[in-house]
Amino acid sequence: MNTNPKLWHIGLVGYGEVGRILAEDLRQLGVKVSAHDLKLKSEAGSPLRQHAAIHGVTLHESHAELAENADFIISAVTASQAVPVAEACAPSIRPSAFFLDFNSASPGAKIRAADIVNRNGGRYVEGAVMTSIPPYRIKVPLLLGGPDANALMPLLNALGFDSKVTSEKLGVASATKMCRSIMIKGLEAMVIESFTTARAYGVEDAVIASLHETFPGVDWEKQGAYFFQRVIEHGRRRSEEVREVAQTVREIGLEPWSASGTAERQAWVADLADAGLFGPKGTKEFARSADWRTEADRLLAQFKPID
Template sequence: MRIAILGLGEAGSHFARDLAELGLDVTGWDPNPQRALPAGFVMASNNAEAVLNADIIFSVNLSAVSTEVAREVLPVLQAHQLFLEMNTSAPSKKMEIAQILAPSGVQFVDLAIMAPVPPAGIRTPMLASGPGAALFQEKMVAYPLQIEVLQDVEIGRAAQLKLLRSIVYKGIAGVICEAVEAGKAFGQEAYIREQIRSIIGEKDDLIDRFVEGTHKHATRRLDEMSAVVDMLEEQEMIPLMSMATRDQLQKLADKKE
């Protein structure tokens, strides 16, 4: 089985390594690859070349370029291929990409990555919806992927559930980060940690994981919470808490640049 991976950032490079170790032929493309790739990995000259002979296509680009990537590969896609749209986007964006690719007849999968990719890599839990979801699970049954296929085949459903979950997880992480920062500013970090532990359980290491993870992955989580805000605004909601989480992540991402 031949795999193409479009986007070789943190997630894409981990997937490339793990799939190659499982004995699959892996090729891909990224305009600016910065991470180590496995022995035998074939770097194509562009996205279209990468997908030419692939059975399954993992599109793990940034949401900002996902429609551009779809238009680039459309002329060479074939109906027997599976296209996994894995970018963190609002459901409406997933449906837009599916519509772009529809003339090719490609089997479309809305695939949501439901946890940080390191350290589990390709074994990270994934949620799948869309017309090609069941076929994707069937093709990967011999490999140690954790794929939950939703009974609802609607494109965007997996993205919707991931983003709803993000409201909780990223929102809690944001509150904990601000509380710890405030505790330090007033010389009361021990006190504020005690208050946080009273809610999340006696797990001081969990506080550190929330804080460190938020700072380390601020840029990626910013994209995620921006997608949450888009999704909620499309429902004519005023997502005050999610906008605050997004803005906090924007501040942290700006500091990293």
């Protein structure tokens, strides 16, 4: 395998927001990039094909085709697909090729995916993305884990990534990410539920004033608007991630009441977004209002409060 990562052919499984950002930044370095996404076989794949054409990304028809042509594979799909992607790529993976699992999956899922890839001659490394990708792009803080993590880290960082090894034991990086998500994704769900209910009762200003008094370092108006928009746009992916969070909790024998509730609230907003509540049906377009009240009012219009 070529030891100069800038000469690699990098295969991206998943060409959504994350995949496209990575592709853009890697192509700016002149790195050869290919991608596969299940959406390419549907009408939803049209924007993906357009993006690939603009940025010089080769699109493959199958996981196998991508794997057999790639020196390094990055899996960046929804949480529930982490193990299936490993299963689909592994039989065709090149000997000793790295497979970076970028997905927000439970430690148990990462360990299963690693076994599949490694048994087929690949070198599996788990990755845990520790904050929102768009502001940082390829430099998003990334924790690596597994026996091959130390070998991959300098190669990744030579490509512009900001990665560090957290443990040679699989599951540690994922557990760190999942436990953080209990708080972050849970806070998003709580803010949507709290602020929307407060809006219905006409007490939102008093609630926000009280929150500011307790947590003076947080701009709750701005944070509320950000949380509403992130969940509206990415609620489906977030709900799947939090179901993996719940599984992470369940794996230690603890019932994930908070995580399960968070997943349901995120999925509920995603269902409404898919139905066109926040924009044209079947699209992800919506009004990016700086005032969360605009979105809360749309939610409130969907149901009648109890008298």
